[in-house]
Amino acid sequence: MEHAFPSRLIHLRALDPAHNIARDYSIWMSVDLFGDYVVETCWGRIGAQGQRQRRSFPDAPSARRHVKNILRKRRGSRKRIGVEYRLVAAAG
Numbered sequence: 001m002e003h004a005f006p007s008r009l010i011h012l013r014a015l016d017p018a019h020n021i022a023r024d025y026s027i028w029m030s031v032d033l034f035g036d037y038v039v040e041t042c043w044g045r046i047g048a049q050g051q052r053q054r055r056s057f058p059d060a061p062s063a064r065r066h067v068k069n070i071l072r073k074r075r076g077s078r079k080r081i082g083v084e085y086r087l088v089a090a091a092g
Helices: 060-075 077-081
Strands: 008-016 021-031 037-045 051-057 086-091
Touching: 008 060, 021 060, 037 060, 051 060, 060 077
Parallel strands: none
Antiparallel strands: 008 021, 008 086, 021 037, 037 051
């Protein structure tokens, strides 16, 4: 059982007060008690409860690919919502 990464957090935010855009997006990566790699994403309007999705992966490369796909989509936010997501915090 390879533990390639401990718990990690990536926190992104998209803000444009002129267009009433205030979005949070967090990605949490960890290894559960059974050795599976877990990627949890939380998103929504800043200050609201938002939504949450948790996915489990058998190995670290699969989990990392999933996170890279998420970040690639967030990079395209300027075309979709008119404002870029910015990195607020990264830990781990």
